[in-house]
Amino acid sequence: MPNEFVKRSLDEIRFWSRIMKEHSLFLKLGFRCEDTQLIQEANQFYRIFEQIEAKSHSFTDTTDPEQIKHFNMEVHSAVSHIWVFKRKILGLIIQCKLPGGNNFPLLVDHTSREANYFRNRLEELNTGRLEPLPDAIIDENVFFLRIMADHAKFIGHLLDPSERQLVEQARNFSQDFDQLLFQAIDLSGMRPQSQTQPLLDQFLDQNRVSVVSLRDFKKTARDLIEACRIKSIIHPLLADHVFREAERFLHIIDLFEASLTGKEVTG
Ligand SMILES: [Fe+2]
Ligand SMILES: [Fe+2]
Incomplete structure (x- = not known):
């Protein structure tokens, strides 16, 4: 078994x-x-x-x-x-x-x-x-949001400076995730009062939207790097590596969401 x-x-x-x-x-x-x-x-x-x-x-x-x-x-x-x-x-x-x-x-x-x-x-x-679920939700998100914000910064700095559009996109992701991280830290500071089902649910929803778009950006970057279509000093394996870590975070968000809504069903 x-x-x-x-x-x-x-x-x-x-x-x-x-x-x-x-x-x-x-x-x-x-x-x-x-x-x-x-x-x-x-x-x-x-x-x-x-x-x-x-x-x-x-x-x-x-x-x-x-x-x-x-x-x-x-x-x-x-x-x-x-x-x-x-x-x-x-x-x-x-x-x-x-x-x-x-x-x-x-x-x-x-x-x-x-x-x-x-x-x-x-x-x-x-x-x-x-950890109890409400604590795990906040702590895992604080950890992974920072990881995602770092990834955006690494990509932005390892792309060739002449890839202006991609560098700009990476910078935007970096700002987006820095902001989400601060929101997560705020939510963390308001514990345990902040750990209500609607707030945690909204927290997960909001983070998921940004992680999905970062994940897609990383996937595109990975494919472009593999096909040698953009100029960078990013190792193809590093591009795939950060993509997999975003996928992992998404999976964790989905598991939390399922646990949260599962609780809702049983009251
Ligand atoms: Fe990482
Ligand atoms: Fe890593």
Whole structure:
């Protein structure tokens, strides 16, 4: 019989281990040729998460929950290590110890926040301590809106400056998501009074509209980059990566919406 804990664990690990693997690649590509030690470390993390990803696909929803609990711990440890690596790189860049490198500090910080999110998920799964729905709705949205706002900024800065229209569109998305993020923070500050069904429902609806259009923009950008139709220094895999993260956020919004309206039905 499929176990909900096993199913959710595998879903998180399959998605985020691929993301962690790709972060290792992106960070490596942003290092200078002489940063051989850092390149080697990035390669190591790539292999570690590649193995974790493969292992996650060798399990099924009927795998023994104890085995999955152990696997979650193993992944948790790898994620903690990559988080430390990312923060170390951030420190080096900010202290100007990697002059001429091509990793933006915000990008490195962003990837470390994603690692931290993944680590928290694994802890929640293994301890069985899940946030109450109204809190989860606000916290997940605060996390993902910031992630989306960052993506828009990265795209805007990695497109060739001559792609004026696309750069402008990316800037608009950045502003749109900064504003949504502030609204989410406002809603968060008004807790618990703000956690009414109509407000949370409207919050999800509003966020969904913007995430759908950002998702579509990323999809278009990805296709244009793959077909070599626009000028940029965006790796095709990075374009697909940020597209997948938007899809993930949309999926989470839909799950929240279903839980909220489900509650409405049962009163
Ligand atoms: Fe990412
Ligand atoms: Fe991201």
